[in-house]
Amino acid sequence: MQTLRVRDDHRVQDRPEDVAALRRALDEARAAGDSGEVPIGAVVVDASGTVIGVGRNEREATNDPTSHAEVVALRAAGAALGDWRLEGCTLAVTLEPCPMCAWSSARGTRTTVLPDPCGTCCATAV
Numbered sequence: 001m002q003t004l005r006v007r008d009d010h011r012v013q014d015r016p017e018d019v020a021a022l023r024r025a026l027d028e029a030r031a032a033g034d035s036g037e038v039p040i041g042a043v044v045v046d047a048s049g050t051v052i053g054v055g056r057n058e059r060e061a062t063n064d065p066t067s068h069a070e071v072v073a074l075r076a077a078g079a080a081l082g083d084w085r086l087e088g089c090t091l092a093v094t095l096e097p098c099p100m101c102a103w104s105s106a107r108g109t110r111t112t113v114l115p116d117p118c119g120t121c122c123a124t125a126v
């Protein structure tokens, strides 16, 4: 199991599948912001690079405090695969995951986070 959180590390963004997933996550973040949610988006891709889960913050719309973008995307991916473990999958998210989301994605899923605009963060591997 490896969870990789990348901040201010452009090597990972050079991977075409990461770039595509992060762009899709940004689209979801914009849509969340347009609908009055905190603008965070997330996408789960399988090992072949196919999108299997998409999410955006939905706490206001659902009145569910766990409806973070990452959790929404992870639920969709688990349902699509028929397996909650999500082995070999990548979670692309527009913001460093909170502890709940980090824990939820920690098993078998690699996490790619957009670089922090402030450029003060660094890459970490857990």
Ligand SMILES: [Zn+2]
Residues within 6 Å of the ligand: 068, 069, 070, 097, 098, 099, 100, 101, 102
């Ligand atoms: Zn979260």
